Amino acid sequence: MSLLKSFESSYKNGRIPFLFSYFKSELISRANFCQDVQSGQKPAKKKTTPIPKITLISDSLVSITTLEEAQKLSKRRDLKLVKILDLDLKTQRPTYKLMTGTEYHEEDLKQREARKKQKNNSFIKGEKMVFIKDSIGEHDLEVHAKKILKWLSKSYQINILINGSDSNKDKLEKIFSFLEKQIDIKGRLLQKTFKGSDLKFHIIPPKAEKKDEL
Known part of the structure; x- marks a missing residue:
């Protein structure tokens, strides 16, 4: 069927508006394509969702x-x-x-x-960090000990780093021993490790004793 006969048939059947809209959209898309080619731009590709x-x-x-x-x-x-x-x-x-x-x-x-x-370990409410230099004085060390005891009473874990100025571990051991005596049974000193010239360990509060049911 020729284009003219198709047009006449469409006119009689009332489908001309449909054909006009089709031709219009087709012409617009082709015009856009030609414009992209002339300007050197590639037609935009559809974005695809990447698969994780x-x-x-x-x-x-x-x-x-x-x-x-x-x-x-x-x-x-x-x-x-x-x-x-x-x-x-x-x-x-x-x-x-x-x-x-x-x-x-x-x-x-x-x-x-x-x-x-x-x-x-759910009895531990949170963590606190304490940095101590090996040159610390006795008074300041006592202040740190009181602070640690206060945190332990509130069920905090205290992570302690004793910073050494040289490779001499004696100073670090003395500070560790002092804190160990001050803490006594009010906490537990765990994971004592030397890393370079530093000494790391942490103190956790004692577990609450469960009362025996009668």
């Missing part, structure tokens, strides 16, 4: 894939897909691991133990 990637650990091998592909792989190999890290700060991706039933059970036990440990 994950880090997958399988048989000590690390790969980057999508969660959907990892789920398919776990079904094919009859393994469990377990998230072991919500967000890796370095890669900015969550980390998953393919595990056998035995590995999954062991990981579950570890997580239960971690939750139990966190629950046991």
Whole structure:
């Protein structure tokens, strides 16, 4: 059918407005395309939503894939897909691991133990930091000790860093021993470690004793 006959048929059937709107939109889109070509601009591409990637650990091998592909792989190999890290700060991706039933059970036990440990430490309200120089005087050290005892009474953990001016550890040990005597049974000194010329440790309040039920 020729264009003229098609036009006449459309006119008789009352479809001319539709054809005019179609031709108009078609001409506008072609004109825009020609204008982009003449100006040297490429037609804008439609934006697609990027698919989030994950880090997958399988048989000590690390790969980057999508969660959907990892789920398919776990079904094919009859393994469990377990998230072991919500967000890796370095890669900015969550980390998953393919595990056998035995590995999954062991990981579950570890997580239960971690939750139990966190629950046991729930009596600690917060943390305080104390910096002490090895050249500190006895009076100032006593002031620090009183401050630490006050925080312990309020159920705070105190992280202490004794800054050494040289490699001589005797000064650091004397300060540690002094604080240990001052704290006595009002707190527990844990994780004593030397790092270079510094001494780090922290003090936590004693656990509240549970009264036996009658």
